[in-house]
Amino acid sequence: MKGSPVSRVSRRRYLMVAAVLNLPLALFATAYLARSASPPEIPSNVAWTETTLAAANGGDAFRGLLLARRCDHCHGAEGFSDDSSIPNLANIDRLTIWKQLEDYRTDKRASLVMRGIAMPLSAQNSADLAAYYSMLPNSSDPQDKRVFPQAPPNGIEAGLASRLVTLGDGQRGIPPCQSCHGPVGSVRGAPSLATQNGSYILSQLEGFASGLRTNDINMRMRSVALQLTEQERRALADYYGSGAGLLPGGAR
Amino acid sequence: MRLEKFRFLSAIALFAVVWLTVRFPIEVQTAVGHFFGENHIDPATLHLNGEFVENNLGSAQESDGSVTVRMIAQQYVFVPQCVLVPAGVPVHFRITSADVAHELTVTGSTDVLKALPGTVNTANFEFPSAGEFSMPCHEFCGSGHYAMRAKLVVVPREQFQRLQPDERISCEPR
Numbered sequence: 001m002k003g004s005p006v007s008r009v010s011r012r013r014y015l016m017v018a019a020v021l022n023l024p025l026a027l028f029a030t031a032y033l034a035r036s037a038s039p040p041e042i043p044s045n046v047a048w049t050e051t052t053l054a055a056a057n058g059g060d061a062f063r064g065l066l067l068a069r070r071c072d073h074c075h076g077a078e079g080f081s082d083d084s085s086i087p088n089l090a091n092i093d094r095l096t097i098w099k100q101l102e103d104y105r106t107d108k109r110a111s112l113v114m115r116g117i118a119m120p121l122s123a124q125n126s127a128d129l130a131a132y133y134s135m136l137p138n139s140s141d142p143q144d145k146r147v148f149p150q151a152p153p154n155g156i157e158a159g160l161a162s163r164l165v166t167l168g169d170g171q172r173g174i175p176p177c178q179s180c181h182g183p184v185g186s187v188r189g190a191p192s193l194a195t196q197n198g199s200y201i202l203s204q205l206e207g208f209a210s211g212l213r214t215n216d217i218n219m220r221m222r223s224v225a226l227q228l229t230e231q232e233r234r235a236l237a238d239y240y241g242s243g244a245g246l247l248p249g250g251a252r
Numbered sequence: 253m254r255l256e257k258f259r260f261l262s263a264i265a266l267f268a269v270v271w272l273t274v275r276f277p278i279e280v281q282t283a284v285g286h287f288f289g290e291n292h293i294d295p296a297t298l299h300l301n302g303e304f305v306e307n308n309l310g311s312a313q314e315s316d317g318s319v320t321v322r323m324i325a326q327q328y329v330f331v332p333q334c335v336l337v338p339a340g341v342p343v344h345f346r347i348t349s350a351d352v353a354h355e356l357t358v359t360g361s362t363d364v365l366k367a368l369p370g371t372v373n374t375a376n377f378e379f380p381s382a383g384e385f386s387m388p389c390h391e392f393c394g395s396g397h398y399a400m401r402a403k404l405v406v407v408p409r410e411q412f413q414r415l416q417p418d419e420r421i422s423c424e425p426r
Binding site: 169224 | 298300301305308324326330331332351394399400401403418
């Protein structure tokens with residue numbers, strides 16, 4: 001049989017099939033051996049470089065106004081939602097809105113709803129939306145269906161929250177909220193919380209603490225939220241949700 | 253009178269010439285090292301690539317038994333916020349800043365380490381005894397500076413587990 005054309009063909013076919021079957025295995029083994037260290041865990045593809053800042057700030061608010069009409073249903077026509085678990089977007093700065101849309105688009109922040117909405121947006125669309133929402137006023141409007149100022153917390157909780165907001169807790173390394181989220185200081189990508197809904201703040205703090213939300217650059221919010229107790233998280237959510245973070249006159 | 257004035261001015265000129273001659277190479281070296289040296293790092297992209305990505309922060313074990321700790325200082329937290337190291341072992345700190353100047357200090361010791369945006373600063377510390385120490389920021393970095401503090405937990409050498417080469421450890425409650 002040796003040397004006959006039939007057996008030569010079948011042997012060749014056997015070798016080809018074996019090669020095809022083993023190819024993925026070989027590739028995997030090569031990749032595994034070539035791997036020197038574990039791959040980096042990247043919280044967000046956004047980095048505040050000059051080009052990113054230019055892209056995020058270069059939106060056209062009028063285009064944003066047209067695009068934002070598809071956001072009305074959840075985030076409200078004036079940027080105030082009618083459900084306290086959905087964030088208010090009025091007067092949130094450009095960088096924050098642009099970064100969150102980018103993170104939804106690149107699956108760095110998980111949300112089934114927002115993923116589908118952010119996917120078709122271009123970077124320029126995100127910038128336009130950011131420009132529009134950052135210009136919406138956060139003053140009150142009785143005709144709107146907003147749920148924003150929620151019931152204020154009771155005395156003890158309000159005291160606890162106001163201490164964390166203004167002083168933080170140095171013993172545990174918790175910085176004051178207001179030194180990044182305003183009005184005292186600001187940090188790129190840290191939104192104003194002055195007119196944010198309580199339930200939304202609570203869910204995000206819990207998300208940061210439990211690792212469900214991981215799109216904060218250099219683990220800043222995760223480090224802080226992890227240190228807060230359940231009671232403190234709720235107190236902070238109630239504090240901001242009741243409008244206590246607003247300065248007199250509605251400024252943020 | 254006139255001679256005295258001339259002497260005074262020439263003394264100042266001489267001082268300036270000597271000072272600039274001595275100082276100039278040092279300044280150039282510092283500037284070149286800052287922008288082109290191996291310790292140069294882009295503070296905006298720490299989380300994307302390089303040694304300060306999330307899963308490379310914390311304590312790592314070297315083959316010679318020493319420990320390397322990588323940290324980021326930023327307004328107003330150190331990451332990781334709780335550092336775990338063994339006692340009586342050389343600990344090599346590598347720190348950088350994501351925004352402004354910070355300084356890592358260890359209470360009860362003279363160990364200090366500046367964290368500056370754009371460079372990786374390094375220092376070798378050794379902690380003789382086990383215990384918990386506070387590591388406050390000692391460079392005014394903004395309104396939250398007074399609450400910027402990390403924790404250092406020094407455990408006895410035997411208790412510090414043997415780590416894999418690409419394994420990182422910290423004592424954050426996660």
